[in-house]
Amino acid sequence: MKIIKLLKNFAYRIVQKKAVIVMAAIVIPVMVAAATMLFSQKSDTKDVVAFVSEESVTFPENDKLQIDVVSGRPETAELLLGNYDYVVEKKSDNTYTVTTVMKNEHDTELVKQFFNDGGSLNGYGNKDNDRDIGSTVIGVIIMVVIMQGVAITGLYPEDRNLKTLKRIMTNPVSEGQYILAQGIFTFCLLYVPTYIAVGEAKVALGSQFSFSFGMLALLLVILVAFTTAFSLFISSIMKQNIQLAASVIAIITSILGGCFVAFSPNNIILKTVCAVIPQKHFMDMLDGIAQGKGLYNFMPQLAYILFWILLLGITGVFIIKNTAKKAAS
Amino acid sequence: MNFLKVFKFDFMNIIRNPMLLSINTIFPLVLLGAFGLVSSGNFSGDISSYDYYAVTGMVLSGMLVSMTVTNTFMEEKVKRGNFRLAYFPVSKTTMYLSKLLSTFIFASISYSLIILAVQYVFGCFLGGNNIFYFIILIIVLTFFGCSMGTMLCCLLKSEEKANAITPIVSLLFVIFGSVFIPVGHLRGIFRSIAAFTPLKWVTESAFRVIYNQDFSTYFYTLFGLVVLSLACIFVSQIIYRPEDYV
Numbered sequence: 218m219k220i221i222k223l224l225k226n227f228a229y230r231i232v233q234k235k236a237v238i239v240m241a242a243i244v245i246p247v248m249v250a251a252a253t254m255l256f257s258q259k260s261d262t263k264d265v266v267a268f269v270s271e272e273s274v275t276f277p278e279n280d281k282l283q284i285d286v287v288s289g290r291p292e293t294a295e296l297l298l299g300n301y302d303y304v305v306e307k308k309s310d311n312t313y314t315v316t317t318v319m320k321n322e323h324d325t326e327l328v329k330q331f332f333n334d335g336g337s338l339n340g341y342g343n344k345d346n347d348r349d350i351g352s353t354v355i356g357v358i359i360m361v362v363i364m365q366g367v368a369i370t371g372l373y374p375e376d377r378n379l380k381t382l383k384r385i386m387t388n389p390v391s392e393g394q395y396i397l398a399q400g401i402f403t404f405c406l407l408y409v410p411t412y413i414a415v416g417e418a419k420v421a422l423g424s425q426f427s428f429s430f431g432m433l434a435l436l437l438v439i440l441v442a443f444t445t446a447f448s449l450f451i452s453s454i455m456k457q458n459i460q461l462a463a464s465v466i467a468i469i470t471s472i473l474g475g476c477f478v479a480f481s482p483n484n485i486i487l488k489t490v491c492a493v494i495p496q497k498h499f500m501d502m503l504d505g506i507a508q509g510k511g512l513y514n515f516m517p518q519l520a521y522i523l524f525w526i527l528l529l530g531i532t533g534v535f536i537i538k539n540t541a542k543k544a545a546s
Numbered sequence: 547m548n549f550l551k552v553f554k555f556d557f558m559n560i561i562r563n564p565m566l567l568s569i570n571t572i573f574p575l576v577l578l579g580a581f582g583l584v585s586s587g588n589f590s591g592d593i594s595s596y597d598y599y600a601v602t603g604m605v606l607s608g609m610l611v612s613m614t615v616t617n618t619f620m621e622e623k624v625k626r627g628n629f630r631l632a633y634f635p636v637s638k639t640t641m642y643l644s645k646l647l648s649t650f651i652f653a654s655i656s657y658s659l660i661i662l663a664v665q666y667v668f669g670c671f672l673g674g675n676n677i678f679y680f681i682i683l684i685i686v687l688t689f690f691g692c693s694m695g696t697m698l699c700c701l702l703k704s705e706e707k708a709n710a711i712t713p714i715v716s717l718l719f720v721i722f723g724s725v726f727i728p729v730g731h732l733r734g735i736f737r738s739i740a741a742f743t744p745l746k747w748v749t750e751s752a753f754r755v756i757y758n759q760d761f762s763t764y765f766y767t768l769f770g771l772v773v774l775s776l777a778c779i780f781v782s783q784i785i786y787r788p789e790d791y792v
Contacts, residue, residue: 234706244714251721255736265730292760294753297598299728318598319728322590368710378622458565460709461617465573472580477726480584487583 219390223398227372231406234371241365241406245358246414252357253418256350264302264320266328267291281338282328293318305332348479349507351426351433354418356476356500359440360467362411366444367463370403373452374459377540392538400445400530408441427507435512436503443495443522446529453536470494479504495525549640552631556618556648566614570607570656578603578664593671593757600670601680601752602725604661605745608687609716609723611653615695616712619645620705632788642696642786646779650692654685673756679764680752687748690771691716693778700786724749744771 231238263283268274269290276284285301295301296318303325304316313332317325330336348356376382385395415433419426428436451463471477474496482488491497498518505515512519560566581603582596589595618624619642631641658681665672673680695712702708720726722736723745732740740746744767751767754760 244710248714248717251718255721255727255732292754293593293757294750294760295730297593297728297753297757298724298750299730301730317591318593319589321588325590364713365710368706371706457621457623458563458617461569461613462565464613464713465569469573469576469580472577472584475584478584478588480587482583 219394220398220401223385223390223395224402227398227402230372231369231402238406241369242410245361245365245410246417248358248361249354249414249418252354253350253421256353256357265300266303266305267295267301269304269306279338281341282331303328348504349427350422351419351428352500352503352507354426355415355436355440355503358411358415359474359476359496359499360471362407362440363444363447363467363471364460364464366403366407366441366448367451367460369406370399370445370448370452371460372402373399373449374456378456382540393534396449396534396537400449403445403448404441407444408437411441412437427509432506432512436506439519439522440499443499443526443529446526446533449533450529453533453540471496473497475500495522498522548634548636549644552636552640552644553648555627556624556644557652559624560614560618560648560652563617566617570611570614570653571660574603574607574657574660575664577606596668597671600664600672601756602749604657604664604680604684605687605723605748605752606720606725607657608653608684608748609691609719609745610713611649611688611691612695612698612712612716613709614653615645615649615692616699616705616708618649619696619699620708622705625705628788638786638788639783641788642700642782643779646692646696649695650689653688653692657681657684657688671756676755676759679755679761683748683752683755683764683768686768686771686775687744690744690775690778693775693782697778697782700782703790719743719745722746744774747771 263281266282266284267290268276268284268286269288270286271288274286282303290306291301291304296304296316299319302317302320305328306314306316308314313329315325315329315332317328320328324341327336327338327341331338376385382395386392412434415437416430419428419430419433448463451466452459455462473491474494475491476496479500482491498521502512502515502518506512560570578596578599581599582594585599586595589598624645628641632638661672661677661681661684664670665674665677694715698712698715699708702711722732722740722743723729724732724740725745729737729740729746729750747763747767747770751764754762755764
């Protein structure tokens with residue numbers, strides 16, 4: 218009952234802060250839409266080759282490369298800006314050199330063979346770590362979800378700074394109940410817009426999106442639960458610049474956790490650092506499920522994320538208990 | 547005189563705040579290192595992923611400085627000070643301009659040092675002897691980031707709103723500014739949108755200057771950024787009212 222009263226209190230107050238609600242309801246869908254559109258267009262575009270030649274040459278049509286015959290060598294900046302993916306030049310001994318920047322060695326080698334020996338482009342662009350579009354969309358929004366979660370939990374540091382917490386604690390409400398109510402509140406306010414947005418992306422993408430609605434619901438529960446625990450934790454340990462710190466942590470851990478690009482470092486130290494980041498295990502799970510494995514294959518990952526949720530949550534509760542005691546005395 | 551005093555306080559506030567200090571010194575380095583590391587498998591040829599993300603990572607930092615402005619402008623402690631300032635015979639221009647300039651000068655110094663360190667200590671290529679053109683570009687971009695942050699603070703009038711909205715506006719600029727995805731890989735409507743974002747001009751000019759010594763778009767970009775910054779300051783001057791921040 219007390220928890221319901223606390224929840225009611227939070228709900229009344231958050232309505233006053235329209236910005237937070239509006240942001241949660243707008244930012245997440247906008248980011249999901251942007252991610253969806255950006256990444257869904259990627260799959261049906263060809264890579265562009267600049268073929269440097271004075272004469273006009275024609276190449277057989279293929280679905281992997283678009284070959285533009287240009288008279289002058291394009292500058293390096295054109296490769297960096299992505300206007301061309303490869304520059305192919307004829308050397309004096311009639312072989313071709315392939316210059317590229319943002320293509321992996323496997324693909325570059327295939328292109329080299331294609332021009333030099335007329336090799337086939339089979340297997341071009343099929344990287345092992347190429348990600349399913351559903352996991353890509355979820356991966357991209359993890360960062361935004363974490364930032365938003367901390368914004369929604371903003372009532373808690375406010376309670377502390379404005380000494381409302383002290384007044385709440387003089388009532389027969391325990392710290393555990395308070396933090397539980399705050400957690401439920403953040404969870405609900407974050408889960409609903411995220412699920413709707415990703416669900417719409419799924420409808421828009423159709424069969425390309427490999428997760429079912431039920432699986433999506435479950436995966437987002439894990440993600441949002443983790444975010445909630447993290448928000449409570451960071452709001453407990455920091456006094457000011459909470460949002461800023463959370464944004465920084467969200468950006469760095471999401472990059473290193475492979476939320477944007479799947480990668481596996483060779484360096485042992487970096488490998489360990491990345492293995493600690495919970496997002497990495499979440500992404501591993503997403504990738505596996507997208508390939509058709511069942512959730513039960515990922516018990517270690519689930520357990521690890523659960524461990525983080527409990528660790529962050531319990532530390533948060535512990536700190537708030539101390540703060541509340543200090544506030545009361 | 548008054549301006550200098552207020553400026554000094556704002557400047558010291560940034561340095562005394564460990565979070566703001568580290569976000570403008572260590573964060574850009576970690577950011578470009580992380581990007582470089584993650585995408586190293588997707589690069590082959592003479593230019594490494596670290597060279598690429600040294601450029602775009604700095605561009606990203608120059609934009610995200612708007613988050614620091616929000617915090618120098620609106621933080622609970624600073625707000626009280628601002629309120630007291632409002633009672634003094636200090637013009638309102640002084641109040642917001644000192645926040646803008648203190649962040650700008652702090653960030654410019656720190657970013658310049660970072661860029662020099664990235665080239666000469668970490669060995670990424672940022673233009674060799676042309677590195678100063680890149681530094682100037684990032685400094686002017688930082689000025690735009692600060693002006694935009696100030697304008698958003700004046701528009702939104704509360705710390706929470708500003709803190710929630712500023713990173714998102716910056717991130718949208720970043721998405722279309724070929725920081726994550728090279729602009730040439732965008733198609734259709736995204737390409738048209740990207741053409742209007744200042745970050746795209748900056749990355750394009752930066753790569754041209756660094757790799758080709760091609761200055762054809764460089765000065766237009768600088769000019770465009772200065773005009774946009776002045777527009778942001780102009781808007782701030784019109785809508786900023788110290789009494790809104792009580």
